[in-house]
Amino acid sequence: MNKDVRETPENGAADYEEHLGPLIFEPAAKELLSHIVTLPAHSILEVACGTGRVTRHLRESFPAATRLVATDINTDMLDIARQQLNDPSISFQVADAQQLPFADHSFDLVVNQFGLMFLPEKQTGVNEAFRVLKPGGHFVFATWDRADSMPLTELLLNTLIIPVFKGEDTTRFCISTALHDPAVLNTYLENAGFQHHRVMFVSFKGHANSPQQVVNSYFLKHPLGRAAKEKEPADFDRIANELEEAVIQRFGTGAFEFELRALVGIGRKVD
Template sequence: MSATDAAFAGSIPAVYEQYLGSLVFEPFAEDLATRLKGVTSGRVLEAAAGTGIVTRAMVKALPPEVEIIATDLNQAMLDLARTKLQAPNVTWRQADAQSLPFEDSSFDAVVCQFGVMFFPDKPAAYREALRVLKPGGRFLFNAWDSLDANLVSKVVSDQAVEMFPEDPPRFIERTPFGYFDAGRIEGELQLAGFEDVTIEPVDKVSHAPSARHAAIGLTQGTPLRGEIEARAPGRLDEVTDKATQALVERFGDGRVENRMRALVVTARR
């Protein structure tokens, strides 16, 4: 993992929310929130909350008596999240999932949507989740399956790599789509101290209004943007145009069907 892979700053949060929210994140956010419906009181910790897409889904799915603490490493993401949701049972807080500023056994559930892939020390983050969970509490998260099972993202990633053959920007395949080995995930959770682990592949379908909409989101609303700009200042729009063309060639010039697969993981303390 590159040191820049978790850098969601500048204009990235706004592009991420506008172009990727409904395209890739909301379907799985609703899935996670539905799995938490057994939580009727107490506290839920969200790690890597981003712009609050799962947070908003949890507010809809859970009773208002449940307190939600939504955290992220990137303050810029939380700043945008605050503008999208004001709820009396939600607190926003900057925090590193590998070193949580919370007491032992203080949460009924810990939730993380597409964030564990970005943790440099995943077992450390898992130990922290275990530490802050109450006995019997659940750690619920998802991670993308391989790029081959997420074709829209693969087309954009392949196009970016093709444009820089001598120094390919591999953020998409390296980090968000680089942690899909179920055996590894289970092993690292068990190493952290979790004993009851289940991993389920989940398929979702969403739609982008156009190929360009998807291309903008993936090239300009993720840290891929920083990789492109570091290699070729001034060529970001060109890469976005090429990614758009590649998507049109694969999916047609119109509404894009985005078939996705993720692994949903539940681990109990």
Template sequence: MTTLRSDTNFAGPIAGLYEQLLVPMLFAHYANDLARRIAALDPSHVLETAAGTGALTRAMSRMLRPQAAIVATDLNQAMLDRAEATGTPANVTWQQANAQSLPFADARFDVVACQFGAMFFPDKSAAFAEARRVLRPGGTLLFNVWDRIEENAFADTITTALGRVFPDDPPLFMKRTPHAYFDTSTISADLAHAGFDAPPRIETVTALSHAPSARAVAVAYCQGTPLRNEIEARKGATLDEATIACETAIKDRFGTGPVQAGMQAHVIIVRR
């Protein structure tokens, strides 16, 4: 399995654990933040790319006016299946789609939104260009990306712990993909290359990530993300053994019982 394919593979049990553990731990806060920003624009037609299991989709369906139509897309059908099974109001349409080649007409949407998906796009400028194409003139692209891994303590602790478990070939998914697209000058340049003439507005949003236990954090990262694919491809420790090592590292740093840690992301807003 290539690195690119592994990093975007959310199949099997990953989607369920992602929704059960990672959404409340990491994504719900930022979904509400992004949805409030979108609601302030009062759009009639919204496209969401890389919707995952629907954290932002559900937040938008709560905050946007009932007449607003939301089309939520993702490359991974398994994630969309889990999102649809969770349930959202009737104003949401789920559709499998590649953000770099969207199956929609030009100038169809008032807003294109993406929660923590841009980091996974192989060609980010191409995805942004597609977002621009389907936006009406004056429409808005809003998305967020994780800041560097050192600003996101759970992810940093997990990655360091796995480096000790697999010293010869450490699993670096978290650093390589989710926390790799944090440089705001690079993001601005990619947007300009995609055809956005106006400079983006970029805000850094800091929050606390909460989990009921160190075990929940370890399972969420090691088994509910594509990090699982990297762990299972390596020799020297099983998935369960690696998860236990990460649980111990979280306990050592954050204590037993309910745990919390700092997290940080950038919100990017740019008009067509």
């Protein structure tokens, strides 16, 4: 049983890893790796590695001799990844995905899970992935699908959070699920120079140990919860309670699985 964490201190990157990590990012990492493991790679760059969920699977899935560089612009996230993996064979570096500090043609594989939608200049980020790839190399990335394609995200965002900010610009709450059009993603790949590319929808399951784990992860220790608390403190407990009640009504009081959807894009740089 997961305890209520609303009274515990805020710790952004650590909260992200502890709560959202196992709930959604671990199953997403496994799904992404299923599209990567068959690709040949002697050198891998991970962009926007966060707390290292994908990084761990990359290290475990490729030979020890494979060069692995994991980067993120957020030093707190990167510190957690470095501590969690504690692997000297992985090079962790602070880097902006829009201005990678690597020479042209440096890597066989570039990976980016759920980082592209947060870039101010998304095309630049894809261009940079293309630039640092060796001829014949691959760029593999994932973005979340629409919020209304995932029951828990839809419930929290559209039913409980958005109404609190009625009359305000709420697009900031939708950034993570805003890049869900395959045509747009294919255009980024084509404009960057990828002559062979495709974008596909994928579905996979998240697993929650309890409704309280969902409340902790999706609200109490989530930026959405912090925003709601700053806007109207009285709504914080109400939304948390309503979310738990809605989850129990739909999934029951015990452990359960729930639908997650993403888009996976793959671009190959011609020889």
